[in-house]
Amino acid sequence: MNKDSSFPENSEELSDLDSLRKLLRSHPSEDKIGRYEVVDFLGQGGMGKVYRAYDPELIRTVAIKVIDWRSNRNVQKKRLLKEAQATARLSHPNIVKLYEIGEDDQNCYLVMEYVEGCNLAQYLKKGIPSYSWTLNILYKISLAVHHSHKEGILHRDLKPANIMIVKDEPKVMDFGLAKVLSDETSASSKGKVVGTVQYMSPEQLRAKKLDERSDIFSLGILFYEMLCGQRPFQGKTTLEVATSIAEQVPIPLKDLDSSIPFDVEAICLKCLQKERQKRYQNANLLAKDIKRYQDFFPVHARKRTLSYVASKWFIRNFSLIRTAAAISIAFILVLVNCYIYFKLQEKEAFLVSKEKFPVVKKELFESYQPDTGKNQEYIGFAIADLWESFSLHEGFGRMEKRIESLKNLFPDSSILHQEAGKIFLLQWIRHKDSSYRTKALENLEKSLACKPWDSETAFCVYQIYFFSQDWQKQEIYSNLLIKENPGYSLYFKAQDAYRQIRLMDKAAIRQKDYDEALAYCQSCLEKLPSFAAAYGLMASIFVMMDAYDQALSYCQKALALKQEKAYSYRFPKYKEIIKKDISFMNLYCLDFFILEGKIYEKTNQYDKALAAYNKVLSSFPSYSYALINRAEIYYKQGELSFAIEDCSKAIEEKYQIARGYSLRGNSYLGLKKYEKAIEDYTSLIQLLPEKSEFYLLRSGVYQEMKQYSKAIADLEQALKLDPKNQKIQFLKTVLYKMSLENTHK
Structure with missing residues (x-):
């Protein structure tokens, strides 16, 4: 539903700005599908072409799938309607949303959620992902598929190309082959094999009646490919692949990569059982077994021997059965x-x-x-008194004199020198004065002596x-x-x-x-x-x-x-x-x-x-990292004034500066304090001039202020830094048109 994009991670800020919506508001297109203005062509789907388009009424970007009329129009239309009826019932965070089905004189089409990202097939070309990433993605896909099954819908074409990856979150799309479980008839002719052969189940290849377990098999193929970089069933021709699916046992994953855990291999191979009754009986059970593995519980895909269950219990309760303390760190x-x-x-x-x-x-x-x-007790109280003075932020020069006096009284006290070293170290971390580091080392090394x-x-x-x-x-x-x-x-x-x-x-x-x-x-x-x-x-x-x-x-x-x-x-x-x-x-x-x-x-x-x-901040009120982390939460909760306050404190400390300027600029933007936002984004650009996304952020603010020449200049600079970014090129083109129209008014 979308082609790969390298749009920066900071696209949320552009979304907050509604930049894209307002840039497109006055950008009419000669090519229209219904009321939708076609922006560009995204690709060819299983049933027709897919376009990115703009909805001028709801002011949003959408994806439109247009039916290919090369075959019988009525049959194709019936299939498209079936897809729409199926998909419209689905509402899940990991399923692409269907907004509308429409028809005009020329086209019958679906209007769907536009997803910015790449599909899983493109993602896998970069290399084999980590087990953790794979398990999390498959877990969420399984929950999405289970949701569709509960609505009585099979996907029937689960494959990497039909799964979008958006910031490490999967979105399942293209229910063009979905079958309503409760229906006795199908829009496809009886006995017709529909789907992508490499990801079909044995029963799907034989055109038998399907149930949820067919999608489980397809998920198993997907899982196998994500784990080792190749599909479990190989062949030079479609017929050879189909024969392999129907008859061959896949190569054990550990033969391809010995580091793959036994539990992970077992979960995958259970999905790939030829006999349906031996697979997971629904996608929710698959998701639960993945979760059991992640939580160090025995998985249902493996035989539950006593040693296996005991080993899982040991790992899960590792912290409870460890021996008593040997060495502690202060x-x-x-x-x-x-x-x-x-x-x-x-x-x-x-x-x-x-x-x-x-x-x-x-x-x-x-x-x-x-x-x-009672020298030991006296030293203990003296140390407590030092820490109290330090907490009261008394003059550190006076503290140093008290430390020296105590060390003269107890020159061989390891604990006294150790605590003095801690205090000097803390001063070093606070003020970055190397003299405190030197004194910290002197005291700590004396403690060791x-x-x-x-x-x-x-x-x-x-x-x-x-x-x-x-x-x-x-x-x-x-x-x-x-x-x-x-x-x-x-x-x-x-x-x-x-x-x-x-x-x-x-x-x-x-x-x-x-x-x-x-x-x-x-x-x-x-x-x-x-x-x-x-x-x-x-x-x-x-x-x-x-x-x-x-x-x-x-x-x-x-x-x-x-x-x-x-x-x-x-x-x-x-x-x-x-x-x-x-x-x-x-x-x-x-x-x-x-x-x-x-x-x-x-x-x-x-x-x-x-x-x-x-x-943390009750003890370290100006600790930059904690301030920025708290500011991020305030920002997510819409408490923008609090976010600005924390960012300002962090910036004053001269640490976490980039995060501080970025987040404070975003917060000012949310409050429509555009001049303040410009100041922070400019500081960010001066700090990290090689980052194209910061020019994008500032360009969006200039556009809001109708300073189009400055907005275009920032987009041009962003393009120099990221010349392959089609999103930036698109924004620049539209913004240039807006500036011309504004000039003629």
Whole structure:
């Protein structure tokens, strides 16, 4: 229904602007189908030609399928009407919508939703997609097909060319071969084989009466092709392909790619059973089995042996059966791991708050009376007092003097030097003053020189050298950590695998890439069972896989471990007070609250995502990444003033600048504050002049302001950067015509 387009991801903003609608409003066409103005030809469908057109009454772009009258008109018309009657009953987010059926003197036609994207056949030409992507796409297609089956409709021609991919969301189209299950007769002649042979079921080839299970077989062929890049039934001629479908058993997927999981292979091959009763009996059961695999439950496609069920239970409950804590990572690790995650994700440095921290509750040390015989307890209270002063944002110069005085009193205290190192590190992250980094390293390395050896401190020092690109010292500390516990070696390998995945194009990522990173994490946790960072890394990997339930589970496990660590060095009589200090927990678990917020945001649970980001911002009021994430949610909820406020704060901090300008510009646009939007889009262009989509955004605003020459100039620049983008060329042509008409008025 559409040809491939490279229109930028920011097309939502153009939609918000109603640019296309208003550009086309005064763009009459000589070619019309009914009231619709033909814009261009999209392709040849199974029943006729497909066009993109403009509806001047409803001011929207549509796709029109026009029947091919080369054969008997009445029969063709009957088939087209049958298609319309079937499709019109379908309302599902993963099915292309039918708006209208029409007829004029020349044509009988269908008016359908216009979908911007490429079809699955075009997508697969780029390479074999990841297992995660394939499973998510097939899951949604299965639900769409099940919906059509519930309405009594078979598709009968499921194939990659009939599935559009729009921002990683499938849309099933072309029910031109649909058959109403309740009908006794068909628009096709009895016994006629209709469909695409390569994706037909055995019973469809034999022109037998079909049911839902025929579409299941077609989905199996589709699934097989997505997993390994070739169809399960081969042949040089149509007859050879048909014979293969009817008689041959497909090559096992693991023979073609040994990394394909057994469960995934079993689900696919169950769809491809020759006997209908051995397949999934409906598409909903197929979708449920995919979901079971994603959630680490035994799938129904495999024989449920005791060992198989037990292995699934073990994976699903991995966090509950692990042994007791061996090594824990303290507050410093939160900050540094947070830095890793956001550096990779945004390619912009992160900066934590310049505002004050929440106050540490004074009840912690109200009952304390100095006692030189209780040095350990005195150090504990001194550390708490330092953190309270830091949270109150007292002059840092005075704090440094107090730290030095305490270190003079207790020169061999590992915990005191460790906590002092944390405070200096936080100042470094806040202000990017290298002198604080130097003092952080001095204190942390002094802590390591004191007995006993502390792995968490060594890990933090390793991370600082890593981000400072001091590879020699980084290697020294990585070797020390590995010598202390081989689990760290596995964690470093998991980090490397994770970074490599993030650098890959999504279409090039294979399930084995994810599996490798996850396996390193799991092996690490066997040796470091209380290593919160490893749980957090697993959660991040599952986010990349779009497996949000698993991601949330591991993220919450990391949070629990962090909170447990926060209480661990407190004296028993003060632990309950600390546990009630929510602001302290928000500070301590910063990185995992951010991750939790992203997971909730990905699953459209905006209230929960806001709650997570608010926890972070209550401790780091100017933390740019959390501000921008919260602004995005406000924008989606239509709270544009709040979005602008958060973006402005983030931009002031000089981090997340590109996201800040883009989102703030979009928000100003939504409020019709065009001059403000122009300012932000201009700043964005100055920051990233190679991005064509930013010129498109600014062009749309100029068009709203009727400054056509500037709008056209921006489109011309966008075309220079993206010369193959037909959408930009189309907009430029129409806008040029509008400018001429405006001149003649």
